Amino acid sequence: xxxxxxxxxYPYPRITDQHxxxxxxxxHFDFDEHYNFIDESRSFKFKRFWFxxxxxxxxxxxxxxxxxxxxxxxxxxxxxxxxxxxxxxTVSNHVHMWDCPALMLALREPSLKVLVWNRNLMGGNRIxxxxxxxxxxxxxxxxxxEAMYFSVVDYLKKGNWLHVYSxxxxxxxxxxxxxxxxxxxxxxxxTQKPILPIAFSYRKNGFIRKKIFNSPASLTINIGEPIWPxxxxxxxxxxxxxTIRVHEAVCRLAGIDPKENIYPPVFNQNERIDYYTSxxxxxxxxxx
Numbered sequence: 001x002x003x004x005x006x007x008x009x010y011p012y013p014r015i016t017d018q019h020x021x022x023x024x025x026x027x028h029f030d031f032d033e034h035y036n037f038i039d040e041s042r043s044f045k046f047k048r049f050w051f052x053x054x055x056x057x058x059x060x061x062x063x064x065x066x067x068x069x070x071x072x073x074x075x076x077x078x079x080x081x082x083x084x085x086x087x088x089x090t091v092s093n094h095v096h097m098w099d100c101p102a103l104m105l106a107l108r109e110p111s112l113k114v115l116v117w118n119r120n121l122m123g124g125n126r127i128x129x130x131x132x133x134x135x136x137x138x139x140x141x142x143x144x145x146e147a148m149y150f151s152v153v154d155y156l157k158k159g160n161w162l163h164v165y166s167x168x169x170x171x172x173x174x175x176x177x178x179x180x181x182x183x184x185x186x187x188x189x190x191t192q193k194p195i196l197p198i199a200f201s202y203r204k205n206g207f208i209r210k211k212i213f214n215s216p217a218s219l220t221i222n223i224g225e226p227i228w229p230x231x232x233x234x235x236x237x238x239x240x241x242x243t244i245r246v247h248e249a250v251c252r253l254a255g256i257d258p259k260e261n262i263y264p265p266v267f268n269q270n271e272r273i274d275y276y277t278s279x280x281x282x283x284x285x286x287x288x
Contacts, residue, residue: 010171016178016263017168021097023123031118031138033147038113038135038155051131052110055101063101066213068203071106073223073253076196080226083194087111087159088226091184091246092198093177093254094165096219099200100132103163106198106221111160113152115183117169149186156191166246173202173217177254179263180247185229185239194226195246199253222253 011020029035063069077084090112092103100114118136120129135152138144156162164187166180177199188195202217210216227245230238248258 010173012171012174017181019117019119019169021170023117023119025119025122026124027122027126029122029136031121031136031144032141033143035136035138035144035147037148037151048131055104055132059101060105063098063105066215067096067098067102068205068209068218069102069105070203070218070220071223072220074106076223076225077107080194083226084196085159087156087191087193088161088196089156089184089187089193090161090163090196090198091166091180091250092163093174093200093250094167094170095174095200096172097170099170099219100129100163102200102219102221103198104132106223107161109161112163113155113160114163115152115165152187153190156187156193162187166243173215175202175254175256176262177247177251177256180243182239182243184246185242188229188242189235189239192229192231194228195242196226197224197246197249197253198222199224199250201254224249224253 013020090103090107092099096102104112113133113135115137116129116134118138120126121134121136135148138148152162164184166184167178168181171178184195187193199222201220201222203220205213205215205217209218227242227249229242233241251258251261
């Protein structure tokens with residue numbers, strides 16, 4: 001979705017996890033409890049081997065150039081190497097169609113899987129998304145959600161990595177950090193794996209770069225320090241506390257004071273919108 005200088009922004013929805021990009025269905029899949037959410041077959045691993053080469057030689061350089069990408073905080077990956085070698089859950093805001101390959105470039109973790117909107121795995125980019133580690137979230141099917149959940153838990157317990165876009169949808173170049181769902185915290189408590197907070201922040205583009213890439217800003221990936229679940233707190237209460245801690249960490253990494261962020265830290269599962277104001281609801285404008 002291109003930046004619209006006439007409106008000063010993008011068509012952000014009223015509900016914070018709602019999608020506004022349209023994905024045309026090219027091939028239908030039934031993401032039910034029988035779906036292979038994490039394909040560990042030899043054939044998939046063979047295709048993934050060649051795909052990783054394509055990523056390194058083509059996609060990563062294009063991503064870095066297109067986003068004018070900077071990466072900060074990689075020293076935290078080295079500092080906590082031993083603590084992270086048995087797997088981790090990463091969490092970030094979701095602000096660009098290419099922020100997934102950007103994260104892959106920053107983390108350099110071959111086992112990384114990503115929870116994605118199931119509609120994306122039926123669109124034109126489905127092969128790329130699946131080969132990039134995309135795991136569909138079948139939110140409309142409780143049985144399938146349970147199957148996906150246990151597949152991911154098992155994957156994490158084997159020492160692998162998972163990325164969660166806790167805001168629930170992609171809003172291009174959105175500056176505040178939206179409310180987080182508690183899915184990452186659920187996986188963390190189920191596996192006792194740490195959560196690594198990551199934030200995308202922005203650098204305003206100059207006139208030439210804005211014209212060439214039709215983009216208002218360049219992006220910086222900010223990698224924080226891992227946060228562990230508290231074993232002394234009951235899981236139900238602990239998940240909420242952990243979600244708040246991670247949300248605050250992502251705010252700080254993005255250069256936002258958590259107390260000044262416009263949204264509450266935990267997503268309201270009833271999708272209430274009465275905490276929105278006209279200033280920050282429909283028509284919110286970025287300060288480019």
